[in-house]
Amino acid sequence: DGGITQSPKYLFRKEGQNVTLSCEQNLNHDAMYWYRQDPGQGLRLIYYSQIVNDFQKGDIAEGYSVSREKKESFPLTVTSAQKNPTAFYLCASSIEAWVSYGYTFGSGTRLTVV
Amino acid sequence: EDQVTQSPEALRLQEGESSSLNCSYTVSGLRGLFWYRQDPGKGPEFLFTLYSAGEEKEKERLKATLTKKESFLHITAPKPEDSATYLCAVTTNAGGTSYGKLTFGQGTILTVHP
Numbered sequence: 001d002g003g004i005t006q007s008p009k010y011l012f013r014k015e016g017q018n019v020t021l022s023c024e025q026n027l028n029h030d031a032m033y034w035y036r037q038d039p040g041q042g043l044r045l046i047y048y049s050q051i052v053n054d055f056q057k058g059d060i061a062e063g064y065s066v067s068r069e070k071k072e073s074f075p076l077t078v079t080s081a082q083k084n085p086t087a088f089y090l091c092a093s094s095i096e097a098w099v100s101y102g103y104t105f106g107s108g109t110r111l112t113v114v
Numbered sequence: 115e116d117q118v119t120q121s122p123e124a125l126r127l128q129e130g131e132s133s134s135l136n137c138s139y140t141v142s143g144l145r146g147l148f149w150y151r152q153d154p155g156k157g158p159e160f161l162f163t164l165y166s167a168g169e170e171k172e173k174e175r176l177k178a179t180l181t182k183k184e185s186f187l188h189i190t191a192p193k194p195e196d197s198a199t200y201l202c203a204v205t206t207n208a209g210g211t212s213y214g215k216l217t218f219g220q221g222t223i224l225t226v227h228p
Contacts, residue, residue, distance in 0.1 A: 004157075006157075033215075035218075040123075040220060041220055042118065042201070042203075042217075042218035042219050042220045042221065043158075043201070043203075043216075043218040044218075045215060045216075048215065058215070090157050090158070092157075102146075102148045102150075102160055102163060102203070102205075102216065103158075103160070103216065104160070105150075105157030105158050105159070106157050107156055107157050108155070108156065108157050110155070
């Protein structure tokens with residue numbers, strides 16, 4: 001079945017440590033996105049990519065980095081510069097910039113600072 | 115700046131008690147409004163897309179409607195399995211960009227008691 005796979009499901013980060021969240025899709029979608037979800041707040045856009053080797057900052061990109069070397073993969077690195085990284089991270093994709101069904105989401109990674 | 119506000123923040127219903135969730139939006143050039151369902155610890159699942167005022171979409175016990183300022187998600191005779199967080203999101207024509215950025219509301223947590 002086609003879909004988006006995020007791993008790991010749970011991730012623990014120590015102070016000062018960089019961690020990378022994986023996002024892989026087999027839907028042949030061009031566009032991919034990373035959102036952050038905090039309790040009581042809507043999803044906020046971190047980074048997005050429309051094509052391979054190209055990506056743009058979203059609304060809250062500080063302390064995060066991404067790469068898009070393959071169409072199927074869009075990993076997110078949470079760096080030590082991100083002071084409050086504890087959150088639920090969601091990866092999404094869409095066929096193109098505009099589709100009638102919006103995004104397909106992964107199942108999320110819950111990151112906790114320990 | 116695009117804004118999406120959902121109300122109420124939480125809604126508790128008895129099984130069979132119909133009600134509505136509200137999504138108010140302030141955007142420049144609405145291209146589409148989306149409704150998603152999100153179960154705890156999972157990624158959002160697409161429900162509906164609405165494009166223009168007056169449009170309605172239905173799926174089982176859910177019916178979504180759209181006006182020029184807001185959208186309603188009507189739930190008829192809900193069941194306990196309808197318990198979830200319901201998210202509203204919009205995408206716009208702002209800036210002539212074509213990427214599919216969605217701006218999300220904070221969600222409504224629906225609990226249906228048997």
